[in-house]
Amino acid sequence: MDVQDSRIWTAALIVIGDEILSGRTQDKNIAQVAQWLNGQGIRLAEVRVVPDVEQRIVDAVTALRGQVDYLFTTGGIGPTHDDITIDAIAAAMGVPVVVHPQARQILEGYYAARGGVNEARLRMARVPEGAELIPNAASGAPGVRLANIFILAGVPSIAARMLEALDGALEGGRPVVSATVTAHAAESEVAELLRQVQDDHAGVSIGSYPFFMDGRGGAEFVIRSEDEALVERCAAALRERLLAHGIEPAPPR
């Protein structure tokens, strides 16, 4: 393994929106962005959910952008008064907000058959000065990239199209692979065994996630590493140790 191989690439995500903090909307972007990043060989290191308040967004951007390779945001880039992400990120980066000519063109094309652009729609062509666009096949209005900051839509289906457009575009390491061993055992019965198996396989992390279903409890043990062969060896060892302990591994849920 050379140095390049062992470099760990990290990202943070800021989810922007009162609707998440009020509990009105169940967030789906955390899992979506996390899974996409994993596929790019980039680890999601932290998420913050902040309200539609400019200073709160500025604070989160300022705190996180230097700590990670890539900073993603979701939410707050639509046409209405509560969409303030562009302004907040421009403020955090100390640049003015400008209208991006290509974004304007995209919106004019998209809205040509939908009543034309108006002042609200043109808001979606505003970007921090120096930004590039992230194409969005779903609804015209593009995402925005400024330096290591990727500004995505809040609607999960639209954010998904922007992530697609970024597929393979970011430098990353090896994706983390995982294997799951499921057992109808209380995790408290096997805690010591798990710790031993993890210690025997340097480089893996084993997470233990209890579940209760149809009146029956159990746990999923998720083995994670960037080394696929190591994950397989560790999963086999765990199954063997569980069996030796009288616990039959169960089919995946």
Added chain:
Amino acid sequence: MDVQDSRIWTAALIVIGDEILSGRTQDKNIAQVAQWLNGQGIRLAEVRVVPDVEQRIVDAVTALRGQVDYLFTTGGIGPTHDDITIDAIAAAMGVPVVVHPQARQILEGYYAARGGVNEARLRMARVPEGAELIPNAASGAPGVRLANIFILAGVPSIAARMLEALDGALEGGRPVVSATVTAHAAESEVAELLRQVQDDHAGVSIGSYPFFMDGRGGAEFVIRSEDEALVERCAAALRERLLAHGIEPAPPR
């Protein structure tokens, strides 16, 4: 309105767990805690999701606990090696970890008919010194309260029982109430109208949330305030303005 009435109570939530950051598990605790807090008249001001790494938990606790009235955490209080929340919060607060006698008793009772307590199960009786317990009718192992920090389970159904146990126990203000007006209109058509209605009703915030469903777009406009009568007046005014604009409000989704 007296001073007591206008005091705003705030909370923050730290979601602890690699499984959320890897995208393996779809978080449900953010929405659940947010909705519960709203019912208590407490506003969720920020959420952070951090990995199962002690220093990262310590940093988040240290950053947030002084900024809000109440700090909640979910995750990392089970019996396995990756459950380090208690240790991290004790470290953040500068107190040792001790076995809580009542928690030990609860666990001994719960596990009497389930194979007895073992070292792993006793881990769940460990608390930061000075902590109180939060009862958990679902699985025995209690949640933990230390000062303004509330340490809940990560399994959503168990966290729910701990929240139930806290119902009405925390001082809060008036709950935020909301009304939703739905319309099959592009939010970019009505952005200016929305801003005007919000400006006409000081004390409300209006969020605009687009949706796409069955090939048809629209938006939900959510009006929020602690003053129910004001919310109703504002919703009526918004419906009227939409109608005057040729837009028939649609049934709720």
